[in-house]
Amino acid sequence: MTRYGMAIDTKRCFSCNKCSMACKVEHNLPEDVLWSRAHTEGGDYYLTPSGTYPNDLHMGFYTLACQHCAEPACFEVCPTGATSVRDDGIVVVNYEECIGCKSCIEACPYEGFVPLSKTRPTLWTGKSATRRHPTFKTERCQSAPSASSALTAAKYPSASRCVTCVPARLAT
Amino acid sequence: MKDALPNKMIMGEYLIDIMKTGKWNGEDTTFKALYIQAHDPLDNGCAPTEMIETWDKIGFVVTADQFMTTSAQYSDLVLPVATSFESEGFEAQVREPFLRTKAIEPLGESKCDYDIWRGIAAAMGYDDLYPWTVEELLRQYLDTPENIEAGVAYDDYAAAGGAIMGEYVYAEDPPVEHNDLGRTKFYLESWVPRLQTEETIEPHDRLPYYKPAIEAYLDNPDREKYPLFGFSNHDAYHGQSMHAHSQWLDQFRKLDGSPFCRIHETAAAERGIKTGDMVRCFNSHGYVVLRAVVTKGIREDSVWLPHGFYADEFVDGFAQSLTGHNVDPQTQNANFNDMILQVEKYEGGAE
Numbered sequence: 359m360t361r362y363g364m365a366i367d368t369k370r371c372f373s374c375n376k377c378s379m380a381c382k383v384e385h386n387l388p389e390d391v392l393w394s395r396a397h398t399e400g401g402d403y404y405l406t407p408s409g410t411y412p413n414d415l416h417m418g419f420y421t422l423a424c425q426h427c428a429e430p431a432c433f434e435v436c437p438t439g440a441t442s443v444r445d446d447g448i449v450v451v452n453y454e455e456c457i458g459c460k461s462c463i464e465a466c467p468y469e470g471f472v473p474l475s476k477t478r479p480t481l482w483t484g485k486s487a488t489r490r491h492p493t494f495k496t497e498r499c500q501s502a503p504s505a506s507s508a509l510t511a512a513k514y515p516s517a518s519r520c521v522t523c524v525p526a527r528l529a530t
Numbered sequence: 531m532k533d534a535l536p537n538k539m540i541m542g543e544y545l546i547d548i549m550k551t552g553k554w555n556g557e558d559t560t561f562k563a564l565y566i567q568a569h570d571p572l573d574n575g576c577a578p579t580e581m582i583e584t585w586d587k588i589g590f591v592v593t594a595d596q597f598m599t600t601s602a603q604y605s606d607l608v609l610p611v612a613t614s615f616e617s618e619g620f621e622a623q624v625r626e627p628f629l630r631t632k633a634i635e636p637l638g639e640s641k642c643d644y645d646i647w648r649g650i651a652a653a654m655g656y657d658d659l660y661p662w663t664v665e666e667l668l669r670q671y672l673d674t675p676e677n678i679e680a681g682v683a684y685d686d687y688a689a690a691g692g693a694i695m696g697e698y699v700y701a702e703d704p705p706v707e708h709n710d711l712g713r714t715k716f717y718l719e720s721w722v723p724r725l726q727t728e729e730t731i732e733p734h735d736r737l738p739y740y741k742p743a744i745e746a747y748l749d750n751p752d753r754e755k756y757p758l759f760g761f762s763n764h765d766a767y768h769g770q771s772m773h774a775h776s777q778w779l780d781q782f783r784k785l786d787g788s789p790f791c792r793i794h795e796t797a798a799a800e801r802g803i804k805t806g807d808m809v810r811c812f813n814s815h816g817y818v819v820l821r822a823v824v825t826k827g828i829r830e831d832s833v834w835l836p837h838g839f840y841a842d843e844f845v846d847g848f849a850q851s852l853t854g855h856n857v858d859p860q861t862q863n864a865n866f867n868d869m870i871l872q873v874e875k876y877e878g879g880a881e
Binding site: 401 | 777795823
């Protein structure tokens, strides 16, 4: 069965989070929701290193989003069947069937990204991918960039906006 | 046009000197009004404390802007400017130039910059100064015989919805300039200051040379009061202030709702500061109250300050107020990272 994944060269990532911001713009996510985020592997806070100052410091980055697990915990606990696994392995949520119980969020073994709005979501513009019950299923990630990024899309016809927006791609 | 005077180009930073001395290049010079457009000098420039004093001397300050910047808040009059979605224009400073079409009419009383000039000119009795509409102006710019023949005139862009997609041929990046021996060229034969200035060009100005900091140097006696060095940077989240009050960006640049500084763990421990605490950074120029992030990833004697927020995003004061009026006479740019400061834990409430 086809399995999709996102390949990220963590040696090149410097946690600019432009991919996270592009994702947020692409999906018009509520203010406090991030479907993907670059995290710091180092100190206790974002962009701080671990180790001993000054010559033994360590800081790295990794991005975290829905992993579209082979055996998704969110799928197992969904009481309404809103969460499903497509034939291509993409885990999706049918918003018409979702009742917002947050069971999927609780069951998800990954922490550190913000898939759910704690309060009624505040949106910047009109219709959002998450207008009812914000969750973290990125069905649209495979789709072509939106018309609003037409110029970028012309250069990178097969890439999602999260890819076209990051500076590291220029070196590829 | 009658009554027209020759234009004098002066870097805005020099307003401070002119209003102190009444002189510019030896001539008596003063200003009775200041019109600020497409700029937020208090949030982006250096020495905002002295700039505010300068504006007080000028007496009448007008800011035309899309946003209520700190500069706009300090102005006597604010003229609302329509956003790029509400006005027509041509974006030429990009690789794929495009005609910016108007999505909606300007909201409220806002107008595009050009229409504001037209209104002011007409009110002052100069109806003939800007006789064209925005579209007429754009047609003058775009409808050249060459553009019409190439299919990139106004009507072509308008028919294409603004952007004409095509096979663009980009100019090569400028090559590295080298001297007759093929080596990197450091000596600048034709070096001139950025704008008119009294400064003369010395031989050393034509070559790279070391210039000591004006404030941020080790032996500065003022470091007894302000022992730490301050600096900021321009990254995607701390550029100019056009992205102030952006809640999306704030997810990566604020801590519990407040901008933050970065301070080394040793300097923080000496002051009883831990990550998340409110701290007051101050020097002789100004002060700011914001949160602290304690890190090993900075020099023990240095503090990183955020750039690009409006003053009303800080609990009190604002970060740029710690910068001084230290303009380089040749480039006529300010020294953003030439500052010393002290940091203390902030116990007060929001003012």
